Amino acid sequence: MQKDEIHTIKFAAIVCLVCSLSLAGIRTVLLPIQVRNQRIDNQINVLKALFPDFDPDGNPLSLEERDSLFTQGRVPREWIPLYFDNFVNTKETEAGPLYVLSRDGETVAFAFPAEGKGLWSTVHSYIGLETDLATIRGVTFFDHGETPGLGGECSKPWFQRNFRGQKLWLEGAPVTLEVAKGRAEPNSRTQVDGMSGATITGNGIQRFMNNIFRTYNEKVFESLRAEQANADEPSEGLASHG
Amino acid sequence: MAKNPKDIVLDPLSDNNPITVQMLGICSALAVTAQMNTAVIMSIAVILVLVGSNTIISLMRNHIPGKIRMIVEMVVIATLVITVDQLLKAFAFEASKQLSVFVGLIITNCIVMGRAEAFAMQNPPKEAFFDGLGNGLGYSAILIIVAAFREFLGAGALFGFQVLPESYPGNGLMVIAPGAFVVIGLIIWLQRTVTKKYEEA
Numbered sequence: 510m511q512k513d514e515i516h517t518i519k520f521a522a523i524v525c526l527v528c529s530l531s532l533a534g535i536r537t538v539l540l541p542i543q544v545r546n547q548r549i550d551n552q553i554n555v556l557k558a559l560f561p562d563f564d565p566d567g568n569p570l571s572l573e574e575r576d577s578l579f580t581q582g583r584v585p586r587e588w589i590p591l592y593f594d595n596f597v598n599t600k601e602t603e604a605g606p607l608y609v610l611s612r613d614g615e616t617v618a619f620a621f622p623a624e625g626k627g628l629w630s631t632v633h634s635y636i637g638l639e640t641d642l643a644t645i646r647g648v649t650f651f652d653h654g655e656t657p658g659l660g661g662e663c664s665k666p667w668f669q670r671n672f673r674g675q676k677l678w679l680e681g682a683p684v685t686l687e688v689a690k691g692r693a694e695p696n697s698r699t700q701v702d703g704m705s706g707a708t709i710t711g712n713g714i715q716r717f718m719n720n721i722f723r724t725y726n727e728k729v730f731e732s733l734r735a736e737q738a739n740a741d742e743p744s745e746g747l748a749s750h751g
Numbered sequence: 752m753a754k755n756p757k758d759i760v761l762d763p764l765s766d767n768n769p770i771t772v773q774m775l776g777i778c779s780a781l782a783v784t785a786q787m788n789t790a791v792i793m794s795i796a797v798i799l800v801l802v803g804s805n806t807i808i809s810l811m812r813n814h815i816p817g818k819i820r821m822i823v824e825m826v827v828i829a830t831l832v833i834t835v836d837q838l839l840k841a842f843a844f845e846a847s848k849q850l851s852v853f854v855g856l857i858i859t860n861c862i863v864m865g866r867a868e869a870f871a872m873q874n875p876p877k878e879a880f881f882d883g884l885g886n887g888l889g890y891s892a893i894l895i896i897v898a899a900f901r902e903f904l905g906a907g908a909l910f911g912f913q914v915l916p917e918s919y920p921g922n923g924l925m926v927i928a929p930g931a932f933v934v935i936g937l938i939i940w941l942q943r944t945v946t947k948k949y950e951e952a
Binding site for chain 2: 516517520539542546654657659
């Protein structure tokens with residue numbers, strides 16, 4: 510009996526040791542690759558918000574075609590970190606990170622992260638804005654545990670394309686962007702088509718997008734707007750004098 | 752139990768299919784079959800885990816103390832599942848994101864534990880290897896058939912490619928888990944009609 514128990518304990522100890530050592534080994538070897546994947550994935554998501562037509566699996570481009578990256582956002586996956594570092598400037602603000610896409614020193618678009626509860630899980634997202642800080646340039650929803658085919662549709666292109674050109678800011682004040690139940694009203698500038706069977710996911714997305722836009726608006730965009738207005742003033746002044 | 756490897760592999764494909772005959776692993780068959788892509792990756796993951804766990808447990812079968820038998824099986828299975836999950840995260844990042852928790856949940860898949868208990872504990876490694884392979888393939892076959900039905904009828908697509916015209920409205924039932932129940936039920940009905948094997952009532 511005594512001998513049996515010692516064998517049991519020995520056996521359990523050996524199994525645990527072998528399993529934990531092999532897992533630790535595997536993790537150590539794979540971690541750098543996983544971190545890199547995670548980083549590229551995150552950059553892809555920021556780029557998707559900045560370029561609505563962004564295609565991470567595009568074919569390699571020639572140097573002359575590089576310029577068209579700006580209009581089409583087509584870039585092969587392995588170029589993404591380089592591309593990101595060259596064109597996207599990450600600013601830490603009071604509200605969180607703000608990604609500024611610029612070209613030849615001129616700002617082209619902004620993006621900021623947003624996240625909130627869907628039905629089952631936290632839905633992560635980036636929201637891309639035009640330089641007017643009012644119009645949505647692109648959105649991306651990712652890393653969520655919503656029901657595939659229902660709330661999970663939020664990571665599909667059709668749903669995300671939906672948001673392009675919609676407004677979060679109209680006539681000098683924030684407006685509430687709505688995820689409709691079913692189809693959005695045609696020509697509405699503040700409503701997008703909903704996902705059928707996923708009212709709660711839609712409501713969650715609506716809530717966090719509007720809330721986080723408002724936070725960024727108060728803490729970051731107000732001052733950016735003031736800067737933009739200041740930059741415009743001298744030329745207006747000249748025009749009126751002339 | 753002196754069956755040859757061919758029978759051990761082929762038996763679970765139909766006559767002794769883990770899903771449609773033994774009614775095991777139904778939970779994951781409902782969860783990951785909305786699309787073909789996820790079903791295929793999940794199938795590969797389950798085959799790897801089943802083959803690995805069956806072989807390792809069979810190698811240890813004469814040394815495992817009876818009292819902690821199932822715990823040891825569980826530890827081996829869990830280690831393999833986490834390994835597969837880590838490999839997917841490194842080399843199939845997109846797929847691992849889509850499968851999310853379901854790879855981890857292979858640990859609780861009744862087929863893996865069931866084969867360890869019912870077969871690997873009593874048979875030599877070679878037979879256990881083929882038993883794992885056969886059951887993995889049997890599971891995969893059902894998963895892929897169900898996923899094909901669901902993606903085709905639910906979204907009009909296969910492997911993410913639109914097959915039916917864009918105007919196809921999509922069948923909402925097929926997209927959600929109960930749709931898989933219906934499809935699995937129909938497969939079981941068809942299989943029993945063809946093989947003429949019925950459960951004793």
